[in-house]
Amino acid sequence: MKIKFSFLILLLTSFFISCTEEDHSLKITEINIKAPFEMPTIKIPDFSNCKEFLITSFGAVQGDQDKTTKAIADAIFQANKIGGGIVVIPKGVWSTGKIHFKSNVNLHLNDEAVLLFSDNPEDYLPAVSSTWEGLECYNYSPLIYAFQCKNIAITGKGILKAKMDVWTEWFKRPKAHMDGLVRLYHMGAKGVPVKGRQMVGDNANFRPHFIQFNRCENILVEGISIQDSPFWVIHPFLSKDIVIRDVKVKAHGHNNDGVDPEMSQNILIENCTFDQGDDAIAVKSGRNQDSWRLNTPSKNIVIRNCIVKNGHELLAIGSELSGGIENIFVDNCIVTEEAMSSMDHLVFIKTNERRGGFVKNIFVSNIKADHIKGGILGIETDVLYQWRDLVPTYERKLTSIESIFIENIQVSDAQFISKILGQKELPVQTVILKNVRVDSIHNKKIIHENIEGFNWVE
Known part of the structure; x- marks a missing residue:
């Protein structure tokens, strides 16, 4: 009789703990869409129960680009480490260099938060595996870059903004740039391995994308505004299961397409506003x-x-x-x-x-x-x-x-x-x-x- 009573107490205790503990795990949401063709279910991440990582807790300081860039990177590392987390950008203007995603991370911009991205090309080195107008190459890192990531999101009511002084000069496409285009074209045609296509350091001036999802899956971009861009604004490349929703884009520079899905599949783009130069x-x-x-x-x-x-x-x-x-x-x-x-x-x-x-x-x-x-x-x-x-x-x-x-x-x-x-x-x-x-x-x-x-x- 005592054994049975002890087992009952243990069972009730386990039930109580499981009911009171909060679930901080990353979840997956499935979206079904009607279309004139067979449209697969799109899977995107749901971070609503995940832990938040405020960048000021990692040393971010308004007006200090180096500290803010490092703080964002450290917060992304910690969110990824626990299997799913939200990196929060609070109200204010935060100068930053490149942002590189890891899997299971949501970059969230609070209302009146602005991430202001540097226009110093040195801030986007070392070169990463990227593309230029349909050809793979190693180029300056996109301002926000995700490579082989899964379950990632950019959300919130804040603004992503690119400083444009240098990139505007690069819009002019001088002879060195055109020579770089020709060199990359020949490398692509001849099958030169992508690592051999180094397009940084010879004045080719291949401008970086603003946001590139490269070989990623389960992606959500929702609610944010994007202002100005060196090149294409949102570029899913060899990626799948993507929702871009309630996004406002205003970018009137050269090659400023709003969204460029490339070799990518299972995508929903809805309720967005585009004010483009292309x-x-x-x-x-x-x-x-x-x-x-x-x-x-x-x-x-x-x-x-x-x-x-x-x-x-x-x-x-x-x-x-x-x-x-x-x-x-x-x-x-x-x-x-x-x-x-x-x-x-x-x-x-x-x-x-x-x-x-x-x-x-x-x-x-x-x-x-x-x-x-x-x-x-x-x-x-x-x-x-x-x-x-x-x-x-x-x-x-x-x-x-x-x-x-x-x-x-x-x-x-x-x-x-x-x-x-x-x-x-x-x-x-x-x-x-x-x-x-x-x-x-x-x-x-x-x-x-x-x-x-x-x-x-x-």
């Missing part, structure tokens, strides 16, 4: 031989309920698309009157004879816009920009483009509805426009070469 969202999948080697398409990407205040395109695809792009769904977005002077197309697919790859299953619906300099849909297959004369074609591979569906579009003013310039050897296939309305058209409604299966139902 494309709002540019889906990419690498360039030429580099991407054929990596052989990873960008796919299963849903973009919804977003506002574009400035930007060349709402959705750009390419021209770096050698790994293939499929299953893209854009729905219920608005291009505001503020974007009148910058918007070239709502949807622009661009490639050339060097890219290869494919584009298929692109769905765009329920879009409202005011004035567009170009038109609703643009597809061009001979877009080479400065590369036409800078470098040769090593291997000629055309891009197959098919199954583009656009419906319920209302635009006040545009030059055309659809301009498709396909390749004679490989025509664009199956483009369906339904209920696409433009109040005032200043050119031909349809400008087409080499397309099979076009249907416009007004």
Whole structure:
């Protein structure tokens, strides 16, 4: 009888402890999304019960970049060490250098918190494995960099801001920069190992990305504002399971795309505001031989309920698309009157004879816009920009483009509805426009070469 009573006391004690102890563990949230294709469940981290690490507890001081940079790194280390934690940036302006993530970490910016990133290139050394316009290389570290991380987040109501004095000078792209571009292109074409592609130290001046998730998974970016950027703003590269939500981006510099998913999969971008110097969202999948080697398409990407205040395109695809792009769904977005002077197309697919790859299953619906300099849909297959004369074609591979569906579009003013310039050897296939309305058209409604299966139902 005594043994049974002791066992009962032990059982009740264990139950009491388990009920009163708080659960500080990292959890995983699953998000299911309806799309016109089979959309996988997206898994993202939930840090709501995790321990917080305030950077001032690690020695951060406003106005002292070195101490704040170290404090953030130390807090990230501790959050990772316990298996999941929140690194908190409190109210105030905090000068910092680069931030490198570790797995199971949430960088959280409180309301009125500003992380102000240095524009001294030396603060982004040593060089890290990164990319430049679809080619892998070692370059200056992105301002915020995650490499082979899992379960990471950037959240809060604060601001990420880049100082721009030096980067603005680098926008000019002098001869040394162009020579660097040519050198990297040849290395990519010839299969030089990525570690041999060192692009720092020879005045190539390859500007760093603001945020790059490189070979990561389970990523959340939510609530923050981002102001200015040396290069592409948010760049998921070879990553998967990503949610970018309620983010405001304002960056009007050179190559300042808002989000550039590249060879990345299972992505939701929603309720964001883009005020860009380049494309709002540019889906990419690498360039030429580099991407054929990596052989990873960008796919299963849903973009919804977003506002574009400035930007060349709402959705750009390419021209770096050698790994293939499929299953893209854009729905219920608005291009505001503020974007009148910058918007070239709502949807622009661009490639050339060097890219290869494919584009298929692109769905765009329920879009409202005011004035567009170009038109609703643009597809061009001979877009080479400065590369036409800078470098040769090593291997000629055309891009197959098919199954583009656009419906319920209302635009006040545009030059055309659809301009498709396909390749004679490989025509664009199956483009369906339904209920696409433009109040005032200043050119031909349809400008087409080499397309099979076009249907416009007004």
